[in-house]
Amino acid sequence: MTSEPQQPDPALVAQWREVSVHYPFTTTSAVGSVDLSINRGERVLLLGPSGSGKSTLLLTLTGLVPESIPAKVDGEILLFGERVAARKPWAWAARVAQYFQDADQTLTGMRVEDEIAFALENRAIPPAVIAEKVARAMRRVGLPDAWRKRRSSTLSGGEKQLVALAATLVQEAEFFIADEPTAHLAPEAAHRLHALLTHGDPERSILIVDHRLEGLIEFIDRLIVLGRDGTIVAEGHPRIVFRERRDLLMAQGIWCPVASALDGRLEEADIAPPTAPLSIAEALAHLEPGVASPSQIAQARPAVQAFVEAYAPRVAAPSRQSPMLTQLIEADCAPSLGPVVLRHVNLSIWEGEILGILGANGAGKSTLGLCLSGLLPLKAGKRKGAPAGYAFQRPENQFTAGTVQEELLTALPDDMPAALKSNRVAEMLARWELASLESRHPFELSQGQKRRLALAALTVSDRWPLLVLDEPTAGLDAWGVARLIEQIESLHDTGRAIAVITHDLDFASRLCPRSIVVGEGGILADGPTQDLMDDAALLRRAGLVESAHRQAVRWLRRSAPC
Amino acid sequence: MLKARHPLAILFVCIVALVASILAFNALFQIALIALVCVALVAFNRTSPLVLGALMLPFALFGFGFLTTSVFFRQESDFAVKMAGEALLQSSGFSAGLVLFFRAIACGMVSAFFALTTDPGAFVRALMVSAKLPPRIGYSLFAAMQLVPDLAAEAQQMRIAHAMKAGRPPRRIPGPVQVFRLVIPLLAYAVRRAGRTAIALEARGLSPKGPRTVLNAPRFRRGDGVFVIIGLAAIGLCGVTLL
Numbered sequence: 001m002t003s004e005p006q007q008p009d010p011a012l013v014a015q016w017r018e019v020s021v022h023y024p025f026t027t028t029s030a031v032g033s034v035d036l037s038i039n040r041g042e043r044v045l046l047l048g049p050s051g052s053g054k055s056t057l058l059l060t061l062t063g064l065v066p067e068s069i070p071a072k073v074d075g076e077i078l079l080f081g082e083r084v085a086a087r088k089p090w091a092w093a094a095r096v097a098q099y100f101q102d103a104d105q106t107l108t109g110m111r112v113e114d115e116i117a118f119a120l121e122n123r124a125i126p127p128a129v130i131a132e133k134v135a136r137a138m139r140r141v142g143l144p145d146a147w148r149k150r151r152s153s154t155l156s157g158g159e160k161q162l163v164a165l166a167a168t169l170v171q172e173a174e175f176f177i178a179d180e181p182t183a184h185l186a187p188e189a190a191h192r193l194h195a196l197l198t199h200g201d202p203e204r205s206i207l208i209v210d211h212r213l214e215g216l217i218e219f220i221d222r223l224i225v226l227g228r229d230g231t232i233v234a235e236g237h238p239r240i241v242f243r244e245r246r247d248l249l250m251a252q253g254i255w256c257p258v259a260s261a262l263d264g265r266l267e268e269a270d271i272a273p274p275t276a277p278l279s280i281a282e283a284l285a286h287l288e289p290g291v292a293s294p295s296q297i298a299q300a301r302p303a304v305q306a307f308v309e310a311y312a313p314r315v316a317a318p319s320r321q322s323p324m325l326t327q328l329i330e331a332d333c334a335p336s337l338g339p340v341v342l343r344h345v346n347l348s349i350w351e352g353e354i355l356g357i358l359g360a361n362g363a364g365k366s367t368l369g370l371c372l373s374g375l376l377p378l379k380a381g382k383r384k385g386a387p388a389g390y391a392f393q394r395p396e397n398q399f400t401a402g403t404v405q406e407e408l409l410t411a412l413p414d415d416m417p418a419a420l421k422s423n424r425v426a427e428m429l430a431r432w433e434l435a436s437l438e439s440r441h442p443f444e445l446s447q448g449q450k451r452r453l454a455l456a457a458l459t460v461s462d463r464w465p466l467l468v469l470d471e472p473t474a475g476l477d478a479w480g481v482a483r484l485i486e487q488i489e490s491l492h493d494t495g496r497a498i499a500v501i502t503h504d505l506d507f508a509s510r511l512c513p514r515s516i517v518v519g520e521g522g523i524l525a526d527g528p529t530q531d532l533m534d535d536a537a538l539l540r541r542a543g544l545v546e547s548a549h550r551q552a553v554r555w556l557r558r559s560a561p562c
Numbered sequence: 563m564l565k566a567r568h569p570l571a572i573l574f575v576c577i578v579a580l581v582a583s584i585l586a587f588n589a590l591f592q593i594a595l596i597a598l599v600c601v602a603l604v605a606f607n608r609t610s611p612l613v614l615g616a617l618m619l620p621f622a623l624f625g626f627g628f629l630t631t632s633v634f635f636r637q638e639s640d641f642a643v644k645m646a647g648e649a650l651l652q653s654s655g656f657s658a659g660l661v662l663f664f665r666a667i668a669c670g671m672v673s674a675f676f677a678l679t680t681d682p683g684a685f686v687r688a689l690m691v692s693a694k695l696p697p698r699i700g701y702s703l704f705a706a707m708q709l710v711p712d713l714a715a716e717a718q719q720m721r722i723a724h725a726m727k728a729g730r731p732p733r734r735i736p737g738p739v740q741v742f743r744l745v746i747p748l749l750a751y752a753v754r755r756a757g758r759t760a761i762a763l764e765a766r767g768l769s770p771k772g773p774r775t776v777l778n779a780p781r782f783r784r785g786d787g788v789f790v791i792i793g794l795a796a797i798g799l800c801g802v803t804l805l
Contacts, residue, residue: 108708108763121777123767
């Protein structure tokens with residue numbers, strides 16, 4: 001018996017029929033088997049843990065996998081009712097716009113207006129029309145006209161991301177695909193980008209992979225969740241999935257909106273809102289004083305309190321009586337061969353402290369971190385105290401050895417006896433969950449594994465009393481971040497001081513009793529992280545957005561019994 | 563003013579100047595050519611003489627190598643001596659070396675003229691539009707230009723990481739061992755990056771065939787013709803020194 005060939009549905013823009021993808025030299029499939037379709041005008045969010053095949057699935061859509069990236073693709077993929085393989089990947093560009101995670105990957109170093117015009121030039125659109133569309137795209141994204149002639153290579157990370165977005169939006173394609181568009185953006189820029197993606201042509205279909213859900217999830221029609229094995233484990237409206245499948249998502253280490261955790265607490269207290277909330281405001285709307293009765297508020301307060309406490313650092317702030325570890329005095333900081341980006345910096349770190357270094361893209365956080373660690377010489381001022389170990393944003397930059405084991409061995413002092421060295425390495429491999437990977441090349445590891453190896457190499461010896469971690473959550477899923485927090489706390493327990501560079505305010509809030517805010521060429525503020533989070537003007541000035549859980553803190557204040 | 567000229571017009575004049583510099587084995591001609599280019603850059607491109615001096619430093623060192631070779635190792639420098647003999651009739655090793663020294667600077671000055679007056683993007687677009695350079699090669703050139711500063715930044719980060727591991731501050735100039743250790747990771751980065759860029763270009767519709775338009779393609783104007791005529795005449799005028 002043979003099955004009848006299925007007819008393409010005109011209401012669907014994309015369909016994956018029993019699709020699975022195998023990369024060469026791997027034993028398991030990267031994706032699948034997956035059956036999935038996207039309707040015309042639908043906004044779909046694809047979630048999944050690291051390594052679940054989200055990016056691969058997106059790349060199969062226009063045939064980039066397997067046409068440009070070798071892989072074996074089984075099943076059938078249809079775009080606008082036509083088999084994807086019937087055209088070359090470039091031939092789909094008129095109907096499908098693809099926005100990649102890394103702006104450097106999209107931009108080629110041309111001037112801004114040429115970058116934006118590129119896709120239209122490829123469609124042989126007359127230059128006069130292109131010029132008009134480029135001007136419109138620039139206005140829409142908010143790019144100043146003065147940027148037109150600037151080389152994209154001279155822009156900061158966040159600026160590049162916006163140019164890449166304009167270069168993709170200008171295609172005015174029926175189907176827009178975005179792979180982690182906000183991964184490297186500070187919160188304010190990420191909110192702006194989400195707004196641009198979701199407010200536009202209602203006929204346009206959107207498929208987006210992103211773990212930064214605040215400000216995005218409200219505009220999503222359907223959520224699709226891939227599990228660790230690359231198959232679909234949940235699908236439906238975000239409100240339904242985040243409430244009914246919450247435990248599954250958490251078990252898989254998948255990012256959920258902050259409101260989902262609060263919803264869980266309120267459900268346990270038997271006072272959850274009737275409709276599953278997607279924001280803190282929605283979760284607490286039925287509990288506002290004046291709307292809810294005092295008894296309902298009293299019933300909810302312990303649940304909200306417990307939710308808020310989960311965002312408070314578990315580590316206590318060290319007393320200022322503790323010995324000072326490292327100090328910058330009137331320091332001017334500049335990247336290698338670059339101009340001074342931070343002036344008159346005064347910063348002290350005490351023994352056993354976890355310090356947050358917060359700021360927008362391009363504020364100079366990494367430069368400050370390198371100066372703090374003593375790896376970049378100061379242009380002016382003084383640095384006092386012990387040198388620091390620095391975990392780079394891209395852990396690959398730190399690796400110098402051919403295997404994981406060797407990487408740890410070479411981080412130990414040369415004069416240490418060999419037997420002691422191998423015992424110490426074995427202990428670290430076990431502690432950082434790298435034991436089964438000891439003979440692998442560091443570049444072959446997943447992002448989370450690379451991050452763990454970088455930290456293991458820094459802590460295998462007692463050389464560094466201070467560690468500076470640069471954007472340690474980049475590329476990690478929710479499970480990875482939770483594990484990272486535990487690991488940083490355990491490092492703190494060994495007496496080390498840790499400075500964490502991040503623009504993830506939730507992460508800083510959970511980890512750092514004290515933070516500094518970097519911006520406008522200096523340190524804008526220095527104080528308890530929770531206090532800084534309350535300063536809306538400061539956050540706005542620094543290009544940051546308050547952590548979503550702060551709305552719950554304000555609700556607690558509003559609803560406090562007199 | 564010079565930046566407004568068509569990149570291919572500038573390229574043409576520069577090639578003629580380079581060919582003339584190579585063929586004319588005469589110190590005065592080389593000096594005249596250096597002075598001509600220098601004046602043009604300072605007067606019409608507002609280039610700082612200090613910047614020009616700094617740019618010429620490596621060419622001067624290169625030329626100095628010729629000069630010392632010619633003076634101290636004259637027997638080994640058959641080619642230079644033969645060339646000197648043909649052009650200058652019975653000239654000494656020093657004067658031959660001097661010509662080679664000025665020629666190196668003249669070639670450097672002409673190259674600097676092209677680099678300082680031509681926007682790389684406009685040049686590649688001009689090649690695609692007027693010289694039928696395939697767009698795939700043109701945009702690969704763009705991507706390669708983008709990669710160079712990024713590679714330098716990556717290398718710097720790796721050097722800092724290596725210094726940290728060695729427990730010392732990063733050296734100002736990396737030693738040969740460190741350079742060797744940087745090669746593989748940098749190569750891996752470049753390959754990964756090149757692959758991603760190729761995918762992004764294809765995703766934005768860059769095809770090996772079919773028509774495409776080019777926004778801001780440089781167009782030949784009357785001023786370009788005038789520039790070429792004046793440029794060639796000025797080079798010809800330098801030739802007076804040969805008489």
